[in-house]
Amino acid sequence: xxxxxxxxxxxxxxxxxxxxxxxxxxxxxxxxxxxxxxxxxxxxxxxxxxxxxxxxxxxxxxxxxxxxxxxxxxxxxxxxxxxxxxxxxxxxxxxxxxxxxxxxxxxxxxxxxxxxxxxxxxxxxxxxxxxxxxxxxxxxxxxxxxxxxxxxxxxxxxxxxxxxxxxxxxxxxxxxxxxxxxxxxxxxxxxxxxxxxxxxxxxxxxxxxxxxxxxxxxxxxxxxxxxxxxxxxxxxxxxxxxxxxxxxxxxxxxxxxxxxxxxxxxxxxxxxxxxxxxxxxxxxxxxxxxxxxxxxxxxxxxxxxxxxxxxxxxxxxxxxxxxxxxxxxxxxxxxxxxxxxxxxxxxxxxxxxxxxxxxxxxxxxxxxxxxxxxxxxxxxxxxxxxxxxxxxxxxxxxxxxxxxxxxxxxxxxxxxxxxxxxxxxxxxxxxxxxxxxxxxxxxxxxxxxxxxxxxxxxxxxxxxxxxxxxxxxxxxxxxxxxxxxxxxxxxxxxxxxxxxxxxxxxxxxxxxxxxxxxxxxxxxxxxxxxxxxxxxxxxxxxxxxxxxxxxxxxxxxxxxxxxxxxxxxxxxxxx
Numbered sequence: 001x002x003x004x005x006x007x008x009x010x011x012x013x014x015x016x017x018x019x020x021x022x023x024x025x026x027x028x029x030x031x032x033x034x035x036x037x038x039x040x041x042x043x044x045x046x047x048x049x050x051x052x053x054x055x056x057x058x059x060x061x062x063x064x065x066x067x068x069x070x071x072x073x074x075x076x077x078x079x080x081x082x083x084x085x086x087x088x089x090x091x092x093x094x095x096x097x098x099x100x101x102x103x104x105x106x107x108x109x110x111x112x113x114x115x116x117x118x119x120x121x122x123x124x125x126x127x128x129x130x131x132x133x134x135x136x137x138x139x140x141x142x143x144x145x146x147x148x149x150x151x152x153x154x155x156x157x158x159x160x161x162x163x164x165x166x167x168x169x170x171x172x173x174x175x176x177x178x179x180x181x182x183x184x185x186x187x188x189x190x191x192x193x194x195x196x197x198x199x200x201x202x203x204x205x206x207x208x209x210x211x212x213x214x215x216x217x218x219x220x221x222x223x224x225x226x227x228x229x230x231x232x233x234x235x236x237x238x239x240x241x242x243x244x245x246x247x248x249x250x251x252x253x254x255x256x257x258x259x260x261x262x263x264x265x266x267x268x269x270x271x272x273x274x275x276x277x278x279x280x281x282x283x284x285x286x287x288x289x290x291x292x293x294x295x296x297x298x299x300x301x302x303x304x305x306x307x308x309x310x311x312x313x314x315x316x317x318x319x320x321x322x323x324x325x326x327x328x329x330x331x332x333x334x335x336x337x338x339x340x341x342x343x344x345x346x347x348x349x350x351x352x353x354x355x356x357x358x359x360x361x362x363x364x365x366x367x368x369x370x371x372x373x374x375x376x377x378x379x380x381x382x383x384x385x386x387x388x389x390x391x392x393x394x395x396x397x398x399x400x401x402x403x404x405x406x407x408x409x410x411x412x413x414x415x416x417x418x419x420x421x422x423x424x425x426x427x428x429x430x431x432x433x434x435x436x437x438x439x440x441x442x443x444x445x446x447x448x449x450x451x452x453x454x455x456x457x458x459x460x461x462x463x464x465x466x467x468x469x470x471x472x473x474x475x476x477x478x479x480x481x482x483x484x485x486x487x488x489x490x491x492x493x494x495x496x497x498x499x500x501x502x503x504x505x506x507x508x509x510x511x512x513x514x515x516x517x518x519x520x521x522x523x524x525x526x527x528x529x530x531x532x533x534x535x536x537x538x539x540x541x542x543x544x545x546x547x548x549x550x551x552x553x554x555x556x557x558x559x560x561x562x563x564x565x566x567x568x569x570x571x572x573x574x575x
Contacts, residue, residue: 025093032059032089039083059090111164112183115146118164119188123216125176125205126195127151130221130250133413134195139163146184148176176201178208187214192243194220195416199227206245215242219416223251223285225292226322229531232472246421247472250412253424255289256483257410262388264357265300266490269404270384273355276300277307279335279343282362283315286409290359291319295329295530297484299522301491301515306330309346325529344374347381354383361409365389369399372406427485427572428478429467434568439464462540477527484523485569488516496573505570516569517562521551524562 036056037049044052079087121144124131131147132154138145139161147158147165155165166184168176186192186209194205199222206220222228228249265276278294280287291308298306308330310316316332326332333340340346346356358375360368368389379385389400391411400406414420439458446454458464463474470478486496492512494504508516525548536544547558554562 028089028093032086032093033057035082035089036086039080039086042080043083056086059087060094062091062094111159111166115164115166115183115185118144118146118185120190121145121185121188122191122193123148123181123184123186123189124193124195125149125202126193126197126221127154128195128197130197130412130416131195132157134193134416137414137417146189148180148184176205176208178211181205181208181212186212186216189214189216191418192216192218193416194218196221197223199224203231209243213242215244217244218246219421220245220247221250221416222247223249223289225249225252225285225288228252229473229476232476233531245472248416248421249289250415251286251289252293253415253420254286254410254412255293256424256479257415258290258388259293259297260483260486261410262357262386262407263487263490264294264298264306265355265487267355267384267386267404270355272490272493273353273384274302274304275307275351275354275383276304277309277346277350277354277356279309279346279356279358280315281311281335281343281358281360283310283312283318284362286361287359288319288322291330292323292326292530293483295323295326296480296526297487297523298330299484299519299526300487301519303518303522305522308332309335309340309343311335323530325532328529329526344378347379347383347385350381350383352382356383356385358385358387359409360387361390363390365399365408369406372403376405424479425467425475427482428475430572431481431568432463432467432470432475432478436464436466438564473531480523480527481565482572484520485573488519488566488569489573491519492516501573502570506567508567513563513566516566517559518551520562520565521547521554 033053033056036059037052040047040052040055044055047055122138123146124134124138125148126134127149128151131149131151135145135147135154135158145163147155147163148168149155149158149165150168155167158165164184166180168180192209194202194209196202196205202221206218209218220231222231228247231247264278265273267273276298278290278298280291294306294308310319310332311334313334316334319326319332335341335343335346338349340349343358347354350356358371360371363371368387372387375385375387385405387406389406389408391409400408439461443455443458446452446458463470467475489496489501489505492505492508492515494501498504528545528548531543533543533545533548535548536542536546538544538546547554551559551562
């Protein structure tokens with residue numbers, strides 16, 4: 001009985017949700033019931049409310065035995081107008097429902113047949129704005145794509161553009177099923193984009209996809225930074241499946257773009273800061289991603305790194321729980337401690353050449369604008385500050401134009417398309433290619449000298465593979481190296497966009513080269529610390545590395561290698 005009641009409640013919830021999404025239909029049903037109750041109360045004034053309601057509901061069944069119209073007309077001189085109107089409205093709604101259900105059934109069966117004819121298409125699973133934006137780009141490119149979604153509006157819009165879709169019921173306990181993937185033609189698909197907002201739902205979709213025969217490229221969305229990193233390190237099913245997996249994070253991509261657009265250590269008016277502060281009053285998935293990106297690339301000259309300000313001890317505990325060694329990559333501080341009672345008071349503990357970035361991505365542009373005005377009034381310090389607001393789809397960005405102390409987070413639009421992912425990897429792939437060719441050259445030289453032990457050691461390096469054969473974790477290390485290039489160039493007092501950057505970079509003196517090599521070593525160590533590596537004799541399985549030590553403790557050959565990476569940096573920037 002309990003199970004039956006629960007099922008009826010769920011069914012009612014789904015029905016209510018459908019009526020809410022079709023307001024005109026819901027209003028028509030309510031009006032029909034109201035007119036019917038009023039009309040029947042005139043014909044049968046002695047009947048109770050439930051009886052009258054039952055008789056009204058029967059009108060939707062087109063039941064001619066509900067009452068004898070001729071008897072009513074004989075006794076009262078005619079059928080009450082309200083009852084007559086209700087009868088016609090009920091009949092019209094019933095016929096509409098039958099036609100709608102039949103058309104939907106025919107469309108689904110027709111879509112199912114046509115999807116079965118597809119081959120080499122893409123399948124997309126999701127229901128939010130990210131999915132909608134992705135579909136717009138796919139539609140503009142004319143690519144064949146099947147949508148799997150629980151969003152009625154998204155499904156309807158996609159079908160209205162002439163594409164195919166598979167419905168996932170939006171009930172409280174409804175989830176994606178294996179049959180949905182088969183119906184979308186996943187065994188014959190080229191790509192499968194798993195883009196739901198819930199990381200757990202996406203992981204379930206991935207596990208279901210592993211059961212499907214075929215060979216497609218899977219893009220799995222995992223916005224929580226620790227979840228994204230874990231799944232990049234553990235590919236789950238690739239040993240048993242022909243599918244290729246890439247774990248992506250929309251928030252991580254936005255964080256990468258944000259720190260490219262708004263470098264933490266640089267400001268157009270103040271120039272290069274010697275002390276960098278990042279303030280996170282809110283701590284969601286995006287803010288965590290920005291903190292991790294700052295830990296990866298926030299390594300500056302003289303050993304300086306980012307001062308990360310969090311709003312509560314629980315936020316710090318959560319970050320440290322996810323990344324136990326993150327304090328090796330940045331300095332974590334708390335607003336509300338050590339005499340810093342508010343964001344405005346952070347400037348009190350900063351040097352004159354410091355720069356403070358406050359991320360208000362959880363606020364609208366208008367709300368962040370008010371926060372900026374408040375800070376401008378209270379900021380009585382020599383150091384500079386900047387507020388970063390949420391991105392906007394409308395004209396709200398006009399608030400930030402011409403204002404030096406406010407900027408906007410990049411929009412998530414276009415961050416998961418194939419073109420965007422290729423663009424992100426462009427420099428990272430060039431970095432790996434240079435390293436791969438250099439390692440091959442060292443192998444050839446060792447073979448010529450008969451140094452067989454050195455040859456085997458160089459060949460056994462975990463990253464001595466072509467780009468496509470690297471793990472996502474290994475690729476991500478190259479992406480971090482690419483993200484740090486402009487930080488190095490600014491540290492040398494140069495502009496990454498100056499046309500002669502390659503020529504000027506080749507003339508760096510020994511002092512500048514050593515300074516940048518120190519930065520590169522700290523940058524290289526950051527992803528290892530975040531992935532829980534430890535100092536010890538080199539052992540990739542146990543996640544130990546002998547070079548996780550200060551730069552001054554490295555042997556000369558490792559320092560020379562860091563210098564080589566620095567010398568190549570401007571080449572990638574120019575390209």
